[in-house]
Amino acid sequence: xxxxxxxxxxxxxxxxxxxxxxxxxxxxxxxxxxxxxxxxxxxxxxxxxxxxxxxxxxxxxxxxxxxxxxxxxxxxxxxxxxxxxxxxxxxxxxxxxxxxxxxxxxxxxxxxxxxxxxxxxxxxxxxxxxxxxxxxxxxxxxxxxxxxxxxxxxxxxxxxxxxxxxxxxxxxxxxxxxxxxxxxxxxxxxxxxxxxxxxxxxxxxxxxxxxxxxxxxxxxxxxxxxxxxxxxxxxxxxxxxxxxxxxxxxxxxxxxxxxxxxxxxxxxxxxxxxxxxxxxxxxxxxxxxxxxxxxxxxxxxxxxxxxxxxxxxxxxxxxxxxxxxxxxxxxxxxxxxxxxxxxxxx
Amino acid sequence: xxxxxxxxxxxxxxxxxxxxxxxxxxxxxxxxxxxxxxxxxxxxxxxxxxxxxxxxxxxxxxxxxxxxxxxxxxxxxxxxxxxxxxxxxxxxxxxxxxxxxxxxxxxxxxxxxxxxxxxxxxxxxxxxxxxxxxxxxxxxxxxxxxxxxxxxxxxxxxxxxxxxxxxxxxxxxxxxxxxxxxxxxxxxxxxxxxxxxxxxxxxxxxxxxxxxxxxxxxxxxxxxxxxxxxxxxxxxxxxxxxxxxxxxxxxxxxxxxxxxxxxxxxxxxxxxxxxxxxxxxxxxxxxxxxxxxxxxxxxxxxxxxxxxxxxxxxxxxxxxxxxxxxxxxxxxxxxxxxxxxxxxxx
DNA sequence: TTGTAGGCGTTATCAG
DNA sequence: CTGATAACGCCTACAA
Numbered sequence: 001x002x003x004x005x006x007x008x009x010x011x012x013x014x015x016x017x018x019x020x021x022x023x024x025x026x027x028x029x030x031x032x033x034x035x036x037x038x039x040x041x042x043x044x045x046x047x048x049x050x051x052x053x054x055x056x057x058x059x060x061x062x063x064x065x066x067x068x069x070x071x072x073x074x075x076x077x078x079x080x081x082x083x084x085x086x087x088x089x090x091x092x093x094x095x096x097x098x099x100x101x102x103x104x105x106x107x108x109x110x111x112x113x114x115x116x117x118x119x120x121x122x123x124x125x126x127x128x129x130x131x132x133x134x135x136x137x138x139x140x141x142x143x144x145x146x147x148x149x150x151x152x153x154x155x156x157x158x159x160x161x162x163x164x165x166x167x168x169x170x171x172x173x174x175x176x177x178x179x180x181x182x183x184x185x186x187x188x189x190x191x192x193x194x195x196x197x198x199x200x201x202x203x204x205x206x207x208x209x210x211x212x213x214x215x216x217x218x219x220x221x222x223x224x225x226x227x228x229x230x231x232x233x234x235x236x237x238x239x240x241x242x243x244x245x246x247x248x249x250x251x252x253x254x255x256x257x258x259x260x261x262x263x264x265x266x267x268x269x270x271x272x273x274x275x276x277x278x279x280x281x282x283x284x285x286x287x288x289x290x291x292x293x294x295x296x297x298x299x300x301x302x303x304x305x306x307x308x309x310x311x312x313x314x315x316x317x318x319x320x321x322x323x324x325x326x327x328x329x330x331x332x333x334x335x336x337x338x339x340x341x342x343x344x345x346x
Numbered sequence: 347x348x349x350x351x352x353x354x355x356x357x358x359x360x361x362x363x364x365x366x367x368x369x370x371x372x373x374x375x376x377x378x379x380x381x382x383x384x385x386x387x388x389x390x391x392x393x394x395x396x397x398x399x400x401x402x403x404x405x406x407x408x409x410x411x412x413x414x415x416x417x418x419x420x421x422x423x424x425x426x427x428x429x430x431x432x433x434x435x436x437x438x439x440x441x442x443x444x445x446x447x448x449x450x451x452x453x454x455x456x457x458x459x460x461x462x463x464x465x466x467x468x469x470x471x472x473x474x475x476x477x478x479x480x481x482x483x484x485x486x487x488x489x490x491x492x493x494x495x496x497x498x499x500x501x502x503x504x505x506x507x508x509x510x511x512x513x514x515x516x517x518x519x520x521x522x523x524x525x526x527x528x529x530x531x532x533x534x535x536x537x538x539x540x541x542x543x544x545x546x547x548x549x550x551x552x553x554x555x556x557x558x559x560x561x562x563x564x565x566x567x568x569x570x571x572x573x574x575x576x577x578x579x580x581x582x583x584x585x586x587x588x589x590x591x592x593x594x595x596x597x598x599x600x601x602x603x604x605x606x607x608x609x610x611x612x613x614x615x616x617x618x619x620x621x622x623x624x625x626x627x628x629x630x631x632x633x634x635x636x637x638x639x640x641x642x643x644x645x646x647x648x649x650x651x652x653x654x655x656x657x658x659x660x661x662x663x664x665x666x667x668x669x670x671x672x673x674x675x676x677x678x679x680x681x682x683x684x685x686x687x688x689x690x691x692x
Numbered sequence: 693t694t695g696t697a698g699g700c701g702t703t704a705t706c707a708g
Numbered sequence: 709c710t711g712a713t714a715a716c717g718c719c720t721a722c723a724a
Contacts (some may be wrong), residue, residue, distance in 0.1 A: 003463075005701060015713045021703055030709060048461040052407060053701035071430070072423040081418050084442060093462065095439045096430060115394040116439065117349070136664040188721050260633050282630060287606050289635030351717055362695045367719060377693060399717035402700050 004047045013041055024049070055117075065113030065121040065309055066096045069150075069224075073253055074281040075299045076124070079148065082303025083122065090311050092119070099126040101226050107134050120144035120314045121308050125151070127188050127224035142315035146324075148306045149297070151193045158324045159311065160306040162297040164194050167330035168201030168249070171277045171295055175247045176209045178338060180275055184217040184238055184245035186255045188224040193302045195220070198279075210343060217245055225254030235262045239274075247275035247338075256280045260288065260337075271340040277332075291335035299329045350393045359387055370395070399494030401463075410656060411459035411467040412442045413452060415496075415570070419599055420570045420627040421645045422470070425494065428649020429468065436657050438465070445472040447572050453480050466490035466660045468652050471497065471571035473534050490659035492670075494652045495643070497539045504659065504670045506652040508643040510540050513676035514547030514595070517623045517641055521593045522555045524684060526621055530563040530584055530591035532601045534570040541566070544597045544625075563591055581608045585620075593621035593684075602626045606634065606683075617686040623678075637681035 006024070010017045015038070023038035024047075040106065055061050064087055068076050087094050096116060099106035106126045111134075113121055121143060123135070132152050139145050139157075151159040175183050185202050188195045196235050199218065206213050219234050221227075235258060238245065250256040257279025269272050270290050277293045285292040305326055313320055352370070356363045361384070368376050369384035370393075401407050410433055414422050426442065433440050441464060445452035452472045457480075459467055467489060469481070478498050485491055485503075495507040521529050531548050534541045545564065552559050565580050567573075581604060584591065596602040602624025614620050616636050623639045631640040651672055659666055 006703095007701075017701090017712055018703080018712075021701095022710085025703080034709080041641065050701050052398050052401040052405075053716090054703090056396070056402050056700090056718095057702050058705090059398075061398060061718070070427075072420065074418065077418040077423045080442075081416075081444075084417070084444065088443065088458075093441045096426075096442065097434065098427075098430065112434075121391050146490070257630055257633060282628075284603055284628060284630060284634065287603060287610065287632065287635060288633050289637070291635070301531055328440055352719095353717075363718080364696080364720075365694055368694085371719080375693075380693080396717050399700090400719090402702095402716090403718050403720095405700070 003050065004042075004045045005050065006047075009038065009041055009045070009047060012045075013037060017299065025067070027224060030152065051142045057119070059117075060119055061117045062092050063095055063118045064092050064307070064314075065109075065116070065118035066094050066123075067099060067109045067113070067121065068096070068124040069126050070098050070103050070226075071096065075149075075297060078281055078299035079124070079303040079306075082300040083307040084303075086304050086311070087309035088251055090307075092307075092311065094307075099129075101128060101223055102124045103128045103131070110134055110138065114138055114257065118260075120146070120310045122310055123147050125192065127192060127222070127226070130191050144310060144317065146306050146310040146313065148302055149194065153191065153193050153196060156323050157310060158320075160302050160309065160324075160326045160328070161193070161197075162302060162330045163327050164197035164330075165201040165204070167279070167297075167332070168198040168251070169205045170201075170332050171249055171293075172202045172205035173209070174293070174332065174334065174338060175249065175275055175277060175295045176205060178209065178247075178275065180247035181211065182214070182217060182243065182245045183211075183247045183249060184219065185218050185251065186221065186235070186238075186259060187247045187251035188222055188255075189222055192224075195251070202249060216241065221255060225252050228258070231255065231258040232262065235259055239266065245274070248277070250276070250278040253278075253280045253282065257282075257291070257296075260292065264289070271336070271338050275340075276337040285333065286335060288337075290337050290340070293335045293338040294333045296331045296333055298330065301328055349393045349396065350388075351396065352393075355384065355387055355391070355393060358391075359383060360604070381540075382430065394589060401603065405463075406465055408438050408659075409441055409462070409464045410438050410653070411455075411462070411464035412440050413445060413455045413459070413467065413470075414470040415447050415472050416444050416572075417442065421495075421599060421643060424627055424645035425470070425652075427648040428646040428651075429653040430649075432650050432653035432657070435584035436653075438653075438657065447472045447474060447569055449474045449477070452575045457479050457483065460484055466492070468656055469493050471538065472493045473568070473572070476537050489654060490663065492652050492656040492659065494648055495540065499537065499539045499542060503670050504655060504666075505538070506648050506655065506670075506672045506674070507543075508648060508676045509673050510543035511547040511550070513625070513641045513643075513678065514544040514597070515551045516547075516632060516678050517595055517639075518548045518551035519555070520678060520680065520684060521595065521621055521623060522551060522557065524617070524621065527557065528555075528560070528589065528591045529593040529595060530565065531595045531597065532565050532567065532581070532584075532605060532666070533597035534601075535566055535568055538570075540597070548595060552577045562587065562650075567601060571598050571604055574604070577601065577604040578608065581605055585612065591620070593617070594623070596622070596624040599624075599626045599628065602638070602640075603628075604640065610635070617682070617684050621686075622683040631666045631679065632681060634683075636686070639681045639684040640679045642677045642679055644676065647674055 010020045023035040097109035147159045279295045285294040356366045369381040443455035493505045596605045625641040631638040
């Protein structure tokens with residue numbers, strides 16, 4: 001009924017628990033026949049070691065913590081996918097927690113995970129995080145950390161990101177080459193790394209193509225698009241400016257969809273009146289009205305790499321003696337919301 | 347550096363570990379002053395109990411396992427959301443694993459979770475699962491189980507589902523009332539509960555409105571829509587029949603999107619030539635081309651209820667002496683893919 | 693009211 | 709080559 005233990009096996013085979021343990025750990029310093037006997041019996045009774053006992057003994061939980069803004073989002077769920085696959089393959093399980101884009105919950109989760117004694121933590125920062133002290137406090141205590149996608153702007157940490165500068169540069173360039181002159185950029189709060197990098201790519205493209213950067217065409221969304229009211233107010237405000245934009249570059253899933261929705265409501269012709277490029281990993285971008293030109297981040301691969309690095313950090317910290325900073329390329333999927341082969345009629 | 351233990355506190359305060367333990371557990375059988383002293387000190391040094399030790403002692407892991415087909419899917423990620431929130435609030439963490447719609451990986455995950463000594467398991471079955479023996483074997487050993495959404499067709503188990511019959515009935519009725527006569531149903535393999543129930547709702551609506559059920563208008567997808575090749579072959583086949591349908595009712599996220607994509611490719615007018623209703627929790631259903639009439643399941647609530655029930659089962663099994671079978675209502679979001687207020691031009 | 697001792701399951705060290 | 713012992717951190721009879 002209750003799980004078989006080493007003690008049970010020892011009793012059944014008239015051996016000591018140490019011998020059984022040795023056999024199970026496949027030690028070479030023992031009689032091969034004894035070993036075989038133990039292994040066979042263990043197999044027969046379907047023995048599997050109690051992970052809590054192993055963990056207690058080794059002071060390792062074989063668990064990694066994950067803190068991210070939200071789960072129900074194409075980018076993050078693909079990211080989890082990559083993380084889970086790698087973690088699982090290495091015998092780790094993943095404890096997921098969501099910050100819901102608030103700093104308070106993020107710190108709560110951090111405390112929860114450390115009290116859970118996870119062996120390492122993966123983080124994608126909330127849009128409201130400015131103070132990294134709680135993270136550094138844990139790092140100083142030796143907890144391995146890897147940041148993914150939304151990483152700290154400064155400080156020595158391990159990070160896995162996608163090439164936000166390049167992605168944003170290419171998206172902007174694409175719009176410019178289509179003749180757009182007043183390209184607006186809708187993005188997350190300033191203090192996020194992704195914001196800075198995407199903004200920089202956007203600016204550089206303008207510069208390279210002799211368009212002047214206009215501050216009034218950049219809108220920062222405090223909640224990164226998570227609050228519908230803020231989205232509507234700001235986007236309508238942008239479109240109602242005296243000199244409205246002729247194209248939008250939205251820097252997040254939610255901002256992209258909010259923009260599209262508002263363009264629909266205003267019955268604007270896309271891309272003639274207003275072109276739209278958005279960062280999104282949603283699989284149905286091509287089925288939207290109109291099919292959406294999208295910046296697609298390599299979410300699954302980012303998850304894989306992040307988990308891989310974290311597990312290396314956990315298992316052989318000395319091997320990784322420099323701070324890693326891996327940058328994976330994004331894709332620009334060009335569709336009708338910019339090239340407009342199919343007219344959108346509302 | 348290393349975490350504070352009860353022993354550390356005992357030493358610092360010149361007490362025995364049992365006294366410290368008692369204070370921490372807020373025992374009444376002790377000197378209030380001693381208790382206060384311990385509590386204050388524990389607070390000061392930021393003591394938190396080692397969960398592995400607690401788990402080993404109590405033989406409870408405070409973890410629940412979750413097996414589902416995939417994470418990167420709007421329905422399942424919302425489901426996880428609900429589960430996580432409830433679990434977290436009760437001090438449990440969730441170990442997620444994906445079957446990727448195969449039976450083999452599902453059984454692997456089951457074994458992994460039980461070797462991990464999770465306190466209970468939540469399952470949404472893969473589309474290929476027919477043999478429930480591995481589940482029942484574990485149940486017989488006392489492992490609490492709750493099934494969600496894709497639940498076993500027979501056998502005494504706890505289940506949380508949405509009202510598939512009603513949802514499907516209403517969707518079909520909606521199509522009939524719009525004048526559709528040849529409504530096709532695209533669905534998962536026959537042995538899934540959701541398939542049977544959705545098929546039954548579909549049939550009943552036809553019956554109630556004097557339309558005859560035609561076997562050739564029902565298509566079962568072995569992989570539940572996960573394999574693009576099967577999707578295309580089957581859907582094109584359906585549309586190429588001598589008497590093609592005039593409406594589609596797709597019973598899963600992937601089948602819905604695959605259908606829409608193929609209708610696009612064939613330049614069909616939706617809903618005039620072909621109406622489409624699909625089961626999907628994708629937030630952007632309203633931004634699709636055309637905006638999609640969707641059956642939306644209460645994924646978050648299903649997750650909450652499932653986690654709540656499982657935790658009850660774990661913590662007070664005697665309280666739940668009957669098999670629960672909770673059925674939550676779905677929503678039908680009616681949009682242009684059926685009522686066609688906005689023409690779709692390709 | 694507090695302390696001692698033993699055990700949860702495992703493994704490493706040290707004897708034999 | 710095998711066995712006894714102790715320890716990981718916590719809790720709880722039982723003893724004082």
